[in-house]
Amino acid sequence: METFQEYLASWPLDRRDEGAQRANGKSVPALLERESLRPEDFLTLLSPVAADYLEAMAQRAHELTLRYFGRAVNIFTPLYISDVCTNQCRYCGFNAKNPQKRRHLSVDEAVAEAAFIADRGFQHILLLTGDARKLSSPEYIAAVVRRIKARFASVGIEVYSMTTAEYASLVAVGVDSMTMFQETYSPELYAWLHPVGPKHDYGFRLNAPQRAAEGGMRSVGVGALLGLETFVRDAFATGLHAWWLQRHYPGVDVSVSIPRICPHEGNFAVQHTVDDRTFVQYVTALRCFLPRAGITCSSRESAFMRDHLVPLGVTRVSAGVSTVVGGRATQDMHNPGQFEITDRRSLPEMIASLSGIGYQAVLKDWEDPAESSLGSSSLCAI
Amino acid sequence: MEVTINGATEHVAENATVADVLATYGHKATAVVVEHNGNIVPRETFASVRLTVGDRLEIVHFVGGG
Amino acid sequence: MQNDSLVLGGVVLKSRLFIGTGKYGSDSLVPAVVEASGAEVITVAMRRVEKSASDAQGIMGHIPQHMRLLPNTSGARNAQEAVRLARLARAAGCGDWVKIEVISDVRHLLPDGYETARATETLVKEGFTVLPYINPDLYVARACVEAGACAVMPLGAPIGTNRGLRTKEMIAILIEELDVPIVVDAGLGRPSHACEAMEMGAAACLVNTAIASADDPVGMARAFAEAIRAGRGAWLAGPGAMKARAQGAEASSPLTGFLR
Numbered sequence: 001m002e003t004f005q006e007y008l009a010s011w012p013l014d015r016r017d018e019g020a021q022r023a024n025g026k027s028v029p030a031l032l033e034r035e036s037l038r039p040e041d042f043l044t045l046l047s048p049v050a051a052d053y054l055e056a057m058a059q060r061a062h063e064l065t066l067r068y069f070g071r072a073v074n075i076f077t078p079l080y081i082s083d084v085c086t087n088q089c090r091y092c093g094f095n096a097k098n099p100q101k102r103r104h105l106s107v108d109e110a111v112a113e114a115a116f117i118a119d120r121g122f123q124h125i126l127l128l129t130g131d132a133r134k135l136s137s138p139e140y141i142a143a144v145v146r147r148i149k150a151r152f153a154s155v156g157i158e159v160y161s162m163t164t165a166e167y168a169s170l171v172a173v174g175v176d177s178m179t180m181f182q183e184t185y186s187p188e189l190y191a192w193l194h195p196v197g198p199k200h201d202y203g204f205r206l207n208a209p210q211r212a213a214e215g216g217m218r219s220v221g222v223g224a225l226l227g228l229e230t231f232v233r234d235a236f237a238t239g240l241h242a243w244w245l246q247r248h249y250p251g252v253d254v255s256v257s258i259p260r261i262c263p264h265e266g267n268f269a270v271q272h273t274v275d276d277r278t279f280v281q282y283v284t285a286l287r288c289f290l291p292r293a294g295i296t297c298s299s300r301e302s303a304f305m306r307d308h309l310v311p312l313g314v315t316r317v318s319a320g321v322s323t324v325v326g327g328r329a330t331q332d333m334h335n336p337g338q339f340e341i342t343d344r345r346s347l348p349e350m351i352a353s354l355s356g357i358g359y360q361a362v363l364k365d366w367e368d369p370a371e372s373s374l375g376s377s378s379l380c381a382i
Numbered sequence: 383m384e385v386t387i388n389g390a391t392e393h394v395a396e397n398a399t400v401a402d403v404l405a406t407y408g409h410k411a412t413a414v415v416v417e418h419n420g421n422i423v424p425r426e427t428f429a430s431v432r433l434t435v436g437d438r439l440e441i442v443h444f445v446g447g448g
Numbered sequence: 449m450q451n452d453s454l455v456l457g458g459v460v461l462k463s464r465l466f467i468g469t470g471k472y473g474s475d476s477l478v479p480a481v482v483e484a485s486g487a488e489v490i491t492v493a494m495r496r497v498e499k500s501a502s503d504a505q506g507i508m509g510h511i512p513q514h515m516r517l518l519p520n521t522s523g524a525r526n527a528q529e530a531v532r533l534a535r536l537a538r539a540a541g542c543g544d545w546v547k548i549e550v551i552s553d554v555r556h557l558l559p560d561g562y563e564t565a566r567a568t569e570t571l572v573k574e575g576f577t578v579l580p581y582i583n584p585d586l587y588v589a590r591a592c593v594e595a596g597a598c599a600v601m602p603l604g605a606p607i608g609t610n611r612g613l614r615t616k617e618m619i620a621i622l623i624e625e626l627d628v629p630i631v632v633d634a635g636l637g638r639p640s641h642a643c644e645a646m647e648m649g650a651a652a653c654l655v656n657t658a659i660a661s662a663d664d665p666v667g668m669a670r671a672f673a674e675a676i677r678a679g680r681g682a683w684l685a686g687p688g689a690m691k692a693r694a695q696g697a698e699a700s701s702p703l704t705g706f707l708r
Contacts, residue, residue: 030688036624058703247625250590277707308706388496409497413506415539422539440496442536446475446507447493447522448468448607448634448656 004244005206011240013186013233016043020232025049032060037289039240045285046235054281061287061313068292073354074316074365075347076124076156077117080325080338081110081144085130087197089183091228091261091268093323093338094130096197103325104135110144116329118151120320120347123364125152126179128338131160131199138166142173149174153367156219160198161208167215176366177219178212179257179296180205184229185237193228209241213249218366220245221296223257226274226282235282239289246293255294255316256286262300262340276305280312287313299343306343307357319350383435394433401428403439414443449681454629454651456489457545457577457598459516463488464646465676466518466631467669468656469507477665478510485669491518491547491654494537518579520547527566534571546571547601547633548580557607561588565595572596581633584618586625593628600626601654603634604645608657610637613644623649639668639675646679647687 023044031041032053044050045057082104085094105113110127117125127144129136136159145155156177157170167178182205184190190202199205209220222241224234238256245254260279261270274282286295297306297314299321306317321344322328323337345353351361383396387403394403400416400423416423417440423431433439454461466489469478482490492507511517519537524530527550534546548571550563564580565588571578572595580592584602592600602619605611613619614635623630629651636642642653655672662668 027686030686035620054707055702055704062703250625277704280704280707304706308703311703407497407499413508414497415494415536417536422535425539425541440536442494443497443506444492444508444517444519444537444540444542445495446469446472446478447520448470448491448654448660 001248003207004210004241005203007244008185008206008237008240011039011237016233016236017230019043020047020236023047023049025052028053029056032056032288039236039243039289042239042243042285042289043232043236045288046232046239046281050285051277051281054277054284057281057284057288058312061284062311064287064291065311065313065315069294069315071359072362073310073314073359074124074294074362075122075319075350076126076154076316077120077122077318077320077347078126078128078158078323079110079113079117080128080323080327081105081113081141082129082132082136083325083338084132084135085197086133087131087199088195089199090193090195091225091270102130104132105326107140107143107147109326109330111147113326113329114144114148114151117320118148121363122320122347123153124156125154126156126158126177126318128157129159131197133160133198136160138162138169141175142170145170145173145175153364161201161205162211164211164215167212167217171216171218176217177221177253178209178217179221179223179255180208180212181223181225181257181259182206182238182241183225185224185234185241186229189229209245210248213245213252217252219253219255219294220249221255221257221294223259223296225259225261226279227261227270227272230272231274231278231282235285239286242286242290242293246290253294254290255296256290257296257298258283258286258314259298259300262342279305280309283309283313299341299345300339301342303343303345303353307353310354310357310359317350319345319347383433385433385435385437385439387439388441398433399429400431400433400439403433404428404441407441409441409443414441416441449677449684452680452684456579456629461488461516461652462486463673464652464680465642465673466491466633466652466654467659468654469493469511470656471660472665473660475507475510478507479512480666481659481669482512482515484666484673485659486673487669488514488516489518489652489654490515491520491656493520493522494533494540495523516545517542518545518547520549520581521567522549522551524548524550524567525552526550526560527563527570530563530567531570534567534576535574538576543577544575545577545579548578559583559603561585561591564588565591568592568597569595579631584615584622586618586621589622589626593626597628599629599631599651601631601633604632604641605635605637607634609635610658610661611635612637612641616644616648619645619650620648639671642672643675643679643682646676647682649683652676 084102084104158179194200224238242254242256294315295313296316354361463486465487467487468491521530521533548567550560578597579599581601589600605614631652632645632650633654637658659668
């Protein structure tokens, strides 16, 4: 079947640039009344001329978010289990050339960290590793998941690109969601940003979400790291990626993450900083184009920004975040994290904040039915 | 001999061909499609396909419909 | 609009109105209806011949040569019967298009999606250009498309009821989700119904009863043709906003006020 890479070829960079330049702002109000938008409409909503209609876009995004998600926001927390990395991504704190001491948790250590997180009340956990396939192998990740699965309703992964069979093997031990940031959807820029290491392979990463869906992953997330490429190019490609996945995998819950690059270890000069207004335009355009897709906003963003993005379309936020390996139970805070956290709210603080703006924090949005039935059968055995 | 045509028992001459039957029905060969014992009969063989006792013949054509 | 054509099974069509041939007071009306409608696709059914044909010409004698014939499998109660009818229709030598219609409930005359999808699968493998008539059910439609249907034909309302686009929401979902043309079939009773379907993005409409049962079928055929052109034109033109949500119409509590 067609891959997303093949489909994306029908939207080369100049077609995206020209579409955004040619967009007619006057068409925006009509687009906001449509029940379904085409990719070219999404491009119009991302274009500079649509910025004049930001409030109208926000109203529509709010209306759609309320319709499909209500006043509920899912909460998760990330757990970094290894920062050993063989890539040299120019913007990343885990770049193999950064001289920091690396840490790779043993399965026991990872389980202890996860237990600490579960004790704080989290039900959805996201496991992260660097790209070091030999050390942080699929088998290693599976070993951690097997041990922690019983304590979480949902276990997600945000790791290097895998094969369909590897994704299926992780689904088999209880992983239900997969997130993969393409970083940038521009192949040449991508090659420059990721000069060495397995991540250099643009196409293998680009088609990873599709392989995860093929491998049986219930939930798949995509995202570009805003600031690497000009806004419209990557913002459009990200929405298009999610839209394409929704069309081809109607049984998969597709979501979009909206990371904006922030300061970190190293000295990467951000070329295309996305300002707050444009960032809000992105979230509202995504919501209008993908009314039923989850939108995840990480602690890279401030508490102020996140609180204001929730009514506009964000449906999932992290809390109690550490981007340091072993940053919780084992209190090793000497290493720098992957990126700087801006919103340091704990779980109780996040619940209270959301409640303050009229939203309910949802800790458990889903549970693996196989796991629940195991639970009830063990009850019967008593 | 007796054969079944469009679900009804009919009497036709010994060794009658499909074309013979169509003639008695008043239909032009070009306007119908014929199924002989479940198999579609090519139009050019209407005159050569002979019926035997107990054969089933379906003769259909296009009619108005929506 | 000039170059706006519909391609079905490799055939380029300028007209997006498909017509039927049933229920006319006289079949002799058909040529005038064809001309007034501008239709290029016309559907016919297949039945056993009568022992002594009164109208030896039959319906085919009234259908102009240039028309693309879309035989349907009406009368089929399951996939097997639909396949048999389709093969018979093809043997008539009028092309390999077929509208699959499988109905086993004669009270409501609703199509059986499961059997329809099965028949689609078989007939596509045999090289037919298949247009299945379905309830606007996303799963059935997907099954048909996966089986190789070149379009799907969801019903707007129960067949023959002239009640209009009662299944609008469901048809909108098919238009949104499927990559094949959506041809709205059955239930469209007024030109405005067909126009509405086209405005939503339907690729074409099939109309039979509404034209055949009109006091003036030729006039009604022309009216449907105009409505379908209007609806298609509106879809291509991109409708403007209905509400005053234009620039400057700020809400009382702006959601983007925090950016200032």
